[in-house]
Amino acid sequence: MRITFLGSGGAFTDHRINYQNNAVVETSEGLVLVDCGTTAVQSLKELGLHPGDVAAVVFTHLHGDHASPEQLIWERYYTGRAGPPAFARTPLCGPADLLDPLVQALDPFIGLYSDREGDVRTDGTAALLDLRRGSTLQIGGLRIRWFQVPHVEGVGVRKAAYGLDLDDGDSRVLWSGDTTFSPQWIRDAVEDPRVKRVFHECTFSAPFRGTVHSHFDELRTLPETVQQRLTLMHHTAVPDGTDLGALHGAALRHEVFDL
Ligand SMILES: [Zn+2]
Ligand SMILES: [Zn+2]
Numbered sequence: 001m002r003i004t005f006l007g008s009g010g011a012f013t014d015h016r017i018n019y020q021n022n023a024v025v026e027t028s029e030g031l032v033l034v035d036c037g038t039t040a041v042q043s044l045k046e047l048g049l050h051p052g053d054v055a056a057v058v059f060t061h062l063h064g065d066h067a068s069p070e071q072l073i074w075e076r077y078y079t080g081r082a083g084p085p086a087f088a089r090t091p092l093c094g095p096a097d098l099l100d101p102l103v104q105a106l107d108p109f110i111g112l113y114s115d116r117e118g119d120v121r122t123d124g125t126a127a128l129l130d131l132r133r134g135s136t137l138q139i140g141g142l143r144i145r146w147f148q149v150p151h152v153e154g155v156g157v158r159k160a161a162y163g164l165d166l167d168d169g170d171s172r173v174l175w176s177g178d179t180t181f182s183p184q185w186i187r188d189a190v191e192d193p194r195v196k197r198v199f200h201e202c203t204f205s206a207p208f209r210g211t212v213h214s215h216f217d218e219l220r221t222l223p224e225t226v227q228q229r230l231t232l233m234h235h236t237a238v239p240d241g242t243d244l245g246a247l248h249g250a251a252l253r254h255e256v257f258d259l
Pocket of ligand 1: 010011021063065066178234
């Protein structure tokens with residue numbers, strides 16, 4: 001499985017340092033874009049990729065650094081590799097509790113548009129999007145399964161937030177999405193020898209009440225054999241002098257992983 005990070009930054013990252021924590025997974029049907037923040041298209045272009053190369057966009061949750069696909073949608077429609085325009089629809093994938101509110105939020109931005117005949121239409125969210133609702137997806141030999149993680153969770157309320165289980169038949173890779181520290185699924189996952197890596201979000205910010213992320217010090221409490229299977233992401237930059245210990249490094253912008 002080949003995974004390329006478009007960025008490994010957090011929501012507040014300076015884009016001169018890192019882009020938002022999005023990635024592409026290569027499949028026989030094209031690229032699966034894992035989350036699409038505001039920096040995704042810029043990063044694709046720097047890698048020589050075109051928004052039209054994306055075969056599916058999968059979302060982990062609705063925060064701006066993960067679910068801001070407007071530019072991608074327009075560029076797929078009005079531009080193309082063979083010359084503009086391509087009028088390509090954009091496949092958005094994920095559980096209904098992510099996709100339905102996302103489409104509602106996109107409606108004021110893409111609902112009204114000018115079609116290939118030059119007619120102004122109001123059905124943009126239906127015509128420009130190809131919605132694939134569900135907690136599993138099969139595409140190009142890759143099976144994706146969404147599983148719930150705690151990201152913003154209180155008494156009786158929880159934000160829809162998911163990690164991803166990616167399986168190409170040879171390898172499994174787990175992707176935490178944004179989550180507070182929830183070690184049980186990590187421990188369970190690494191018991192499968194086919195799990196080649198767990199990409200886990202991490203913050204190096206000083207811990208504070210109200211954080212919705214996993215702190216580096218919390219991840220370091222995992223058994224060393226588990227830490228060895230973890231690569232950090234969503235961290236923006238590893239502070240100088242940090243000892244990553246048994247952890248399997250921290251992903252860089254545009255870093256490629258063959259797993
Ligand atoms: Zn985030
Ligand atoms: Zn988030």
